[in-house]
Amino acid sequence: LFSKEEMKQLRLPGFLYSEVPELASTVPYFSLEEDESCEEGIHLIVCVHGLDGNSADLRLVKTYLELGLPGARIDFLMSERNQNDTFADFESMTDRLLDEIVQYIQIYNLTVSKISFVGHSLGNLIVRSVLSRPRFKCYLSRLHTFLSLSGPHLGTLYNSSALLWILKKSGLQFFKNVVLVGSLQDRYVPYHSARIEMCKTALKDKQTGPVYAEMIENLLLPVLQSKDCNLVRYDVIHALPNTANSLIGRAAHIAVLDSEIFLEKFFLVAGLKFFQ
Template sequence: IIFSSFYQAKEKFKKDLKIEGYLYSDLSVLASDTPYFPPEEEEENLEDGIHLVVCVHGLDGNSADLRLVKTFIELGLPGGKLDFLMSEKNQMDTFADFDTMTDRLLDEIIQHIQLYNLSISRISFIGHSLGNIIIRSVLTRPRFRYYLNKLHTFLSLSGPHLGTLYNNSTLVSTGLWLMQKLKKSGSLLQLTFRDNADLRKCFLYQLSQKTGLQYFKNVVLVASPQDRYVPFHSARIEMCKTALKDRHTGPVYAEMINNLLGPLVAAKDCTLIRHNVFHALPNTANTLIGRAAHIAVLDSELFLEKFFLVAGLNYFK
């Protein structure tokens, strides 16, 4: 009786709508047989260990910044034995120097694993902006050495891997300089290569000489030419025309790129993927100064859903 009344109501609904076609419930075969919200996993399934995904926010950010990234991965990979650590230890002070922030993130990861007594099979990292530099710095620490063979995917969203040199936005460069002066920020000083008179002794150059990225199965660099906060070439780890013409800093820049990409290319089990993103952005001041594109990788549901459905989920399977 219940089924009959449901069927009649559905037919009336279709007539009222005046549509020629099928409703979702009419289809005998669906595109996916995996439910969005699967039944609870059996405990014995966890014997293989879990896939820990560490999400790290950027400058002046907080642990909620990457919540949509987490949501779309969870929806797309139900029952994927994923455990997310939304890093919060640096959210009160992202203007500190990178060594300080590295210590905090490393402590946070190890404490999380110990607190929940996690059996780790794989570790992936997702970083936004400056968070990507903290992640790379963590990989170089002796205390993290035990986990290097568990590294799976590094998803870098607008990461300033080569700092903010050769930024084509004078407005942003001036803003970063002012912010560094006001906040006495160690991280901004290091991103602009002003932490040492000798460029090869600067934090970012020295970080480029250390191993880390080649231990991942996938290194995924997401960059947007509309983002003026982080230069496009820095997020993609590649040369730019201005650096080629610069006889003073250009050669050091080229060395950094070779330091980073050389081990990646040589590693047989590591794949480097670059994704260029073009956002449909409104004509606002945020778009003009390049901030809108910088944060769209975090807050644009349109971008995130498409990115993960088309390509992104493959890196976390």
């Protein structure tokens, strides 16, 4: 109670999960079995890791989605095609992920009614790049939720022209829900980049500031103009120990992957509703 009162005195925007009037899902864990006779298609959730990551990085996301939505007709593709070479060029990584998705649907003969993406860090940019490919056009109408965990959607203040081309690409407007999760404690991915918003440095910089503004407009204007797309931002404050990883910002960057406390509370309080 003392810690809770201390938090309230800080007057931070947001809420405490313990005071939320209702949860995103009230269904108990393990309560239902999937109805095999249901004719409704599969909700395919594609999990895409980041730089130097692997297919197991988003395992806890998969776990808490499965626990929170028992009986739901969901299937997970834990992307692994890029894990052996995450430093390749974006074109190659985009092709690999797209091939992986198409082949997964074809090999398992899935009838897909919804497609959602969960990306971490660099994986979010690869997801966005896939959306712009002609071969993915037939799936755009089935897009449901894009959950971005610490995604560098605006990169850094200085980028190569090739990366800028990808950062300027739109496509988020095809989703029903765009959920952006970022943290000020994360020093690997700038807070404003994860939230897709302007920063003070860019506002003061007459050379790169207009580029930032153009990227933000290209990304958000179609989303805001779409009546069917819901944009939500979540700021996360992690309880981190005083270690070197915390000091350099790495701890917060990977906490969205390996913090069971954060992931369970996030999905139970808010996240599950975007995947129902």
